[in-house]
Amino acid sequence: MGLYQLIYQSQSLVPFETPELTALMHQARAFNRIHHITGLLLYTPDGRFLQVLEGEEEEVRDLYYNHIVFDPRHFNCRVLAEGPCQRRNFADWTMGFRVAQAQDLRKLLSPVPPDIPGLLVPRPHTRPELLELLLDFVANCETEPWREHPV
Template structure:
């Protein structure tokens, strides 16, 4: 165990984005959230999932390094419901940013994700990313989730209330 791992007590986060392969409506999202929350609670994982009605996803996973990496690299990547999975940042962290949720969920507009990720609008060649350091991206995501809750005063209809499990 490295000094960094010891200092952060193996707390790890991973941020990724992906695109749904087909239609991904409320019933599919409800199923995903139900299964994901059960898995995450059993494995000490917390985080938040942002999704657009067009099927784009941005998710933060946080918890023990082995559990987080296994979930992403062995479960999420093999899920045939989405494609273009891309890790935006991962590494050890001092504390959880979304400790209140085993899997929080928020709706985002495509423009919200473009702004969060620093993407220029498509120009026929694809999106251009302004890479953020992972802690800056994490701070932007935290602010978005807090702002979204403040603006609507409601969580996503499929979201459970934040609870402390850890």
């Protein structure tokens, strides 16, 4: 198997405050370190998650489909994009973390206007487009030191 990325979003059942987010990050980083998974987690104050997972395909798919989907702390898990990749975009983070606002997620996930004249249906971002938007968001986002954690 090869390097793989999976991007999903979900909704928390209850709001996560700093202690819950800190515990979630410690748990995710420990698991990811053992399984050689890297990635990024965005969380909005209204309880939405957007996460990128990167690693060997078997490890990433197992984590998402056998663990994350069944985590009782959230619901409405929806894969936005997944597939093989050439390199890790978040290679230095066992799980990077950023707080995002609802409008940030709307901007990241808004459909792309049709690029073909006469086509009236917008399309979702491709995985490379979404990753580029996420990398730009991370680069321009202020963060607190506890939210950074290199591998």
